[in-house]
Amino acid sequence: MALPDADTALALLRQMLRIRRFEDRCAELYSAGKIRGFMHLYNGEEAIAAGIIPLLEPADAILATYREHGHALVRGVDMGAVMAEMYGKQEGCSRGRGGSMHLFDAGTRFYGGNAIVAGALPLAVGLALADKLQNRPHVSVCFFGEGAAAEGEFHESLNLAALWQLPVLFVCENNLYAMGTALARSEAETDIHLKARSYGLHSAAVDGMDLLAVREAATAAIGHVRAGNGPYLLECHTFRFRAHSMFDSQLYRDKAEVAQWQARDPIDLYERELLNLGLIEAGSRAALEAEVEAEVEAAVVFAEAGTWEPVEQLTRDVYTQPAA
Amino acid sequence: MSAPQKITYREALREALRAALTADPRVFLMGEDVGRYGGCYAVSKGLLAEFGEARIRDTPLSESAFTGAGIGAALGGLRPIVEIMTVNFSLLALDQILNNAATLRHMSGGQVSVPLVIRMATGAGRQLAAQHSHSLENFYAHIPGLKVVAPATVTDARHMLAAALADPDPVIMFEHVMLYNAEGELEPVEAVPLTGAAVRRPGKDLTLITYGGSLPKALAAAEQLAADGIAAEVIDLRCLRPLDDATIMASVRRTRRAVIVDEGWRSGSLAAEISARIVEQAFYDLDAPPARACSAEVPIPYARHLEDAALPQVADIVAAARGVLGRG
Numbered sequence: 001m002a003l004p005d006a007d008t009a010l011a012l013l014r015q016m017l018r019i020r021r022f023e024d025r026c027a028e029l030y031s032a033g034k035i036r037g038f039m040h041l042y043n044g045e046e047a048i049a050a051g052i053i054p055l056l057e058p059a060d061a062i063l064a065t066y067r068e069h070g071h072a073l074v075r076g077v078d079m080g081a082v083m084a085e086m087y088g089k090q091e092g093c094s095r096g097r098g099g100s101m102h103l104f105d106a107g108t109r110f111y112g113g114n115a116i117v118a119g120a121l122p123l124a125v126g127l128a129l130a131d132k133l134q135n136r137p138h139v140s141v142c143f144f145g146e147g148a149a150a151e152g153e154f155h156e157s158l159n160l161a162a163l164w165q166l167p168v169l170f171v172c173e174n175n176l177y178a179m180g181t182a183l184a185r186s187e188a189e190t191d192i193h194l195k196a197r198s199y200g201l202h203s204a205a206v207d208g209m210d211l212l213a214v215r216e217a218a219t220a221a222i223g224h225v226r227a228g229n230g231p232y233l234l235e236c237h238t239f240r241f242r243a244h245s246m247f248d249s250q251l252y253r254d255k256a257e258v259a260q261w262q263a264r265d266p267i268d269l270y271e272r273e274l275l276n277l278g279l280i281e282a283g284s285r286a287a288l289e290a291e292v293e294a295e296v297e298a299a300v301v302f303a304e305a306g307t308w309e310p311v312e313q314l315t316r317d318v319y320t321q322p323a324a
Numbered sequence: 325m326s327a328p329q330k331i332t333y334r335e336a337l338r339e340a341l342r343a344a345l346t347a348d349p350r351v352f353l354m355g356e357d358v359g360r361y362g363g364c365y366a367v368s369k370g371l372l373a374e375f376g377e378a379r380i381r382d383t384p385l386s387e388s389a390f391t392g393a394g395i396g397a398a399l400g401g402l403r404p405i406v407e408i409m410t411v412n413f414s415l416l417a418l419d420q421i422l423n424n425a426a427t428l429r430h431m432s433g434g435q436v437s438v439p440l441v442i443r444m445a446t447g448a449g450r451q452l453a454a455q456h457s458h459s460l461e462n463f464y465a466h467i468p469g470l471k472v473v474a475p476a477t478v479t480d481a482r483h484m485l486a487a488a489l490a491d492p493d494p495v496i497m498f499e500h501v502m503l504y505n506a507e508g509e510l511e512p513v514e515a516v517p518l519t520g521a522a523v524r525r526p527g528k529d530l531t532l533i534t535y536g537g538s539l540p541k542a543l544a545a546a547e548q549l550a551a552d553g554i555a556a557e558v559i560d561l562r563c564l565r566p567l568d569d570a571t572i573m574a575s576v577r578r579t580r581r582a583v584i585v586d587e588g589w590r591s592g593s594l595a596a597e598i599s600a601r602i603v604e605q606a607f608y609d610l611d612a613p614p615a616r617a618c619s620a621e622v623p624i625p626y627a628r629h630l631e632d633a634a635l636p637q638v639a640d641i642v643a644a645a646r647g648v649l650g651r652g
Contacts (some may be wrong), residue, residue: 126396
């Protein structure tokens with residue numbers, strides 16, 4: 001396995017800690033009534049976004065689901081703008097029009113949280129088609145949960161991407177539960193990456209709690225796609241430690257199962273591995289956590305200081321305004 | 325000036341596609357059977373040989389995926405034209421059209437636009453029964469973020485596509501199946517606007533408001549009414565979202581009577597919307613309540629006589645017109 005250098009190793013740990021602290025703070029702010037609507041936390045799944053997104057080029061495109069805070073942060077969407085979006089402020093990364101489920105940032109080619117399960121897969125196919133027809137060497141990466149595999153759009157999109165040999169990396173974040181429905185209660189074939197093979201895609205499955213394993217698998221997958229070998233599906237086995245959304249009392253799964261996965265917390269696993277490899281020191285995580293804490297609090301201050309868009313602008317951006 | 329050119333609606337659409345593909349390398353066409361087969365209604369016949377497989381793309385029967393791919397390709401800098409065989413099949417892509425195409429610009433705070441054109445056949449009259457014959461234009465005209473057009477003349481068929489492709493937002497273009505073979509005189513114009521209604525026949529006694537495949541019926545009704553000394557003005561809406569209230573109201577305020585002709589089902593129809601707007605904006609100028617000639621509230625049946633009975637026909641329009649004139 002090609003290990004990251006010490007600086008990169010630390011940067012990836014930092015990314016996971018940023019997501020974790022940001023979302024823990026979001027949960028507090030949700031309870032305080034500062035954030036409303038549906039909010040889905042990525043807690044437990046951080047190694048996937050942190051393992052894959054830093055490997056991409058700035059011109060690559062990213063599409064994600066409604067559980068996309070982590071992807072946006074790792075991609076480099078400003079944390080203050082993300083927090084302001086959670087608040088619904090016009091300084092938010094979607095001007096307060098999207099909220100938690102719809103973070104957008106054209107500057108980093110972050111094409112959104114999409115809250116229709118599997119709804120972003122066809123868009124990824126189209127973005128990749130645009131790249132192929134314009135001879136651009138970009139990769140479009142689409143993150144989605146295993147619940148998407150039950151939707152027709154998943155199957156249609158995989159077929160189309162393979163038929164036209166398009167540069168798409170499909171990343172299935174298999175956290176075993178589509179809201180409250182266990183994978184085995186909704187699919188006869190529970191190996192998602194095997195489904196991809198039947199459409200002619202190359203695919204692999206990886207331990208999504210192990211950042212270095214994700215990074216290695218993603219390096220191969222991205223290399224395959226960027227070399228013009230067609231689409232690829234990477235299935236990451238993972239688990240969300242928190243509820244599906246803030247309204248979920250989790251009656252559908254055992255506490256023992258949650259505890260079993262929590263024992264393999266991706267941040268703890270990665271920290272231990274880096275310590276064993278001598279890439280970080282005993283105090284490294286605590287130092288990073290202090291920095292991350294300051295970044296998150298600055299984001300909260302930014303969001304608090306944000307402003308409400310005047311109601312007179314309600315229908316702005318439904319259509320493109322003609323240039324003045 | 326050369327003599328007016330006779331051309332079919334289908335040929336006009338094909339010329340529009342050819343011109344768009346020639347003018348802009350970002351334009352491409354994709355849909356079911358648009359290439360090798362030549363298009364379900366033969367609109368794209370010959371274009372595969374002319375422009376190649378990269379730009380005339382046959383798709384699997386995956387309306388949701390190829391419509392969504394059109395949206396993604398538009399985000400990626402291309403100018404896709406997606407053809408969906410019929411409006412009934414478009415329901416399989418309605419998720420992508422509503423939840424993505426119409427929504428992405430607003431939901432992203434104005435960061436991304438979707439310059440996509442979706443063409444689809446609509447309407448009844450070919451005995452294709454209840455899964456190929458409906459007029460669901462009002463479904464799409466209901467959705468903020470979309471523009472919806474319905475070319476009814478060969479000139480609009482020839483030039484509306486260019487206007488739609490020039491628009492930065494998604495445009496849905498409805499082509500009525502009974503118009504494809506219709507022949508008309510191509511007006512010597514270089515371009516037409518995307519939005520705005522047109523007065524197709526002037527008149528002073530009442531206004532017939534219609535669009536798409538019902539325009540020829542409304543014009544035939546106006547001709548019959550003229551034989552009885554009734555001068556009907558005929559408005560072709562052309563664009564169903566946004567509606568051109570100004571043209572509608574200017575006509576209705578003058579004629580003081582309106583009949584809306586719409587192949588959609590009456591309940592919740594575009595005709596209902598237009599009727600409401602007339603009442604809201606021109607109530608005190610009316611001499612009679614607005615009337616509607618719409619489809620019967622039934623899935624369109626196969627048998628010829630039943631299909632005919634389900635649709636607004638010339639006789640129904642004439643009867644409605646006489647009704648608002650008190651000459652029923």
